[in-house]
Amino acid sequence: MVSHGKWGDRPLSEEQIEYAKVDVFSLFMLYEKFNPDNEDMRRLVISSDLYVDLKRSIPVRDYSEYEDNAYLPINIIPDKGITVLPTGSTACTTCSRLFPRDEFSKIELNKRTQKCRTCKKVKLDINVQANREDNWARAAEKYDRCAVNYDYDDPY
Numbered sequence: 001m002v003s004h005g006k007w008g009d010r011p012l013s014e015e016q017i018e019y020a021k022v023d024v025f026s027l028f029m030l031y032e033k034f035n036p037d038n039e040d041m042r043r044l045v046i047s048s049d050l051y052v053d054l055k056r057s058i059p060v061r062d063y064s065e066y067e068d069n070a071y072l073p074i075n076i077i078p079d080k081g082i083t084v085l086p087t088g089s090t091a092c093t094t095c096s097r098l099f100p101r102d103e104f105s106k107i108e109l110n111k112r113t114q115k116c117r118t119c120k121k122v123k124l125d126i127n128v129q130a131n132r133e134d135n136w137a138r139a140a141e142k143y144d145r146c147a148v149n150y151d152y153d154d155p156y
């Protein structure tokens, strides 16, 4: 198993290189399946550059769910016919990306807690996971109490 913290080390280990090869291999299969035309390729290059810049611009990596999730960040893939994505001057308080002000609600802006849609989705996932873990802990507690009661109250 390759841990997240080792990806910043150089040179990469043979194990890391093999792991990365497997990850990248599926991208070639997707490319052949979708067979992008020149317009799509231009959009893919723009998207790829934006994505790489986004990851490289993280000042200090913390590998949190906000940084390391499976969601494609919003405003990464330009619509057909568009080569420049709209930028803004209002930062998401979680990922620090700049968005047009109307990306956020007035309430969030007033509280200075504005999160972009990607960060909101990650936050929701974190809350759902925490809720699941709470429910499991409560169920386990209940089960333990029942088991204890069963042990002590059962005359047979």
Ligand SMILES: [Zn+2]
Pocket (backbone or CB within 6 Å): 092, 093, 094, 095, 096, 097, 115, 116, 117, 118, 119, 120
């Ligand atoms: Zn964000």
